[in-house]
Amino acid sequence: MDLNGKNVIYSGGFGGIGQHCLKELLSNGIKTLAILDVKENKEILADLQKAYRAATIIFIQFDITNKESIAAAFKEVVERIKHFDVLINGCGVLMEHNIDITIEVNLLGVIRSTLAALPYMAKNNGGRGGVIVNISSVAGLDLMPYFSIYTTTKHGVTAFGRCMADQKAFDQFGVSFITVCPGITETNLAADYHKKVTFDFYQEYCKKLNTAKRQSGEICAKNIVKVLRTGRNGGIYMLDVGEIKEITYPEFWKAEF
Template identity: 40%
Template sequence: MALNGKTAVVTGAALGIGKAITEILLQNGAKVTLLDINETAGKTLEEALNKQYGEKRSLFFKCNVQSEEQIKVAFQSTVDTFGGIDIVCNNAGILNEKQWEKTVSVNVVGLIRVSYVALEYMNKLNGGKGGTIINVASVAGLTPVPSCPVYTATKHAVIGFTRAMAAASSASGYGLCFNAVCPSSVKTDLFASVMDNLGQFSHLLYSTQNPAVERAMKCYVDDDPSSTSIRLAHVLQRQLLTRFMEIISCHFSSFKMPALLHKMSIAPKASAAF
């Protein structure tokens, strides 16, 4: 996969899946702007990545996706530094049933904010180049997870928003491809704090209405966030600017990314793969 000359913006980029996504993008030739609320981790990662992949290949901004002003500053600085934006990955997210309003604000409102700012810069009708917007949802967006009902609701919302924006882009000629990626449980900082943040629902952890999903969550917790980012990278390899590819990555043994991509490459405009 070659992304030479492409510029990506990744939210929640300092740790976990976001960090792995950033590394995959850099490995394949892209320049990356890292956005994260964790300034210490973000600056440390920026320094390490520029040392490994070349100076000025990555750029970090402290950014809270709840702040439209911070998002706009980061996007404008990216354009000023790299000349444009081709890829946006909405990865920032939290799981906190105790502070459920914040969970909605970050996971849904924040993702929409970033998407709309991205639209301003990337929309072909506004003079942009088009490109790809990838929204990181979750297996919780596909099935009820009783231990975290608000988180579940936010990830269902991400999938719904992605589908609607894909249809809007296709109908309006924005030149943007919207994708949703749904990882299962990955051992990141978010996963490590799950028990503390479930509150009254902690006794329901791993209890779902879907046995296959329950097995995936309970027995196949992925130690390596990069496995999700590799699947995501394949989306970029065969992007279809006027179609919607929804890549559902649940780590089931039957999941075959190459075959799935082949199906999506010949699928109708609005399609989904599970």
């Protein structure tokens, strides 16, 4: 998608990866940016508004664990910016000790905000179509048993993106789904892994994981926006140590009639 002149919603925009994505999107000439997050970051907002004066940048507070809050946020976006072409679902937590919050934010949150956005975007409902990017993880491709709840939610996000990209759904909605799966990226989420494990016996391994090769938030953001510009409906892209790799899946099963 050519981003020039587009209206974009970014949920989780003030996070470590999110804040770099906001700059990258604005550098690609988007017209309007609606940032959704649980807490306003006035400093980031003011810096962006100063640096990208041609764009309209708004913040709407929401809590992705709350259905009503999600619905209200999308309603407010549309009241304020009329329509949007892109939604990036970028909220996430790594909190193995809190199963409910992990599932609520990482999986239910992505599903609920996608389903809240679709009626506004869907061509079969008078919308203009567009692109939804879901941020999964390498933990949504392969196993991280030391973060087993997180891994489970991210596998769900990857599967959801693949299902929503089905041709029949695309024919109805005209909305493409792209899933990005970052590897370890320098943000608060990826700090002190050993304190975030599912079971204490993984602490030693995760102390080592703290020193594993990682990419900057800036590089990750550049590649997220590159994939948004050039990716295909249903594409699953691993973004690890600065590289982009499209993932393909074998077919294991098909219904027989």
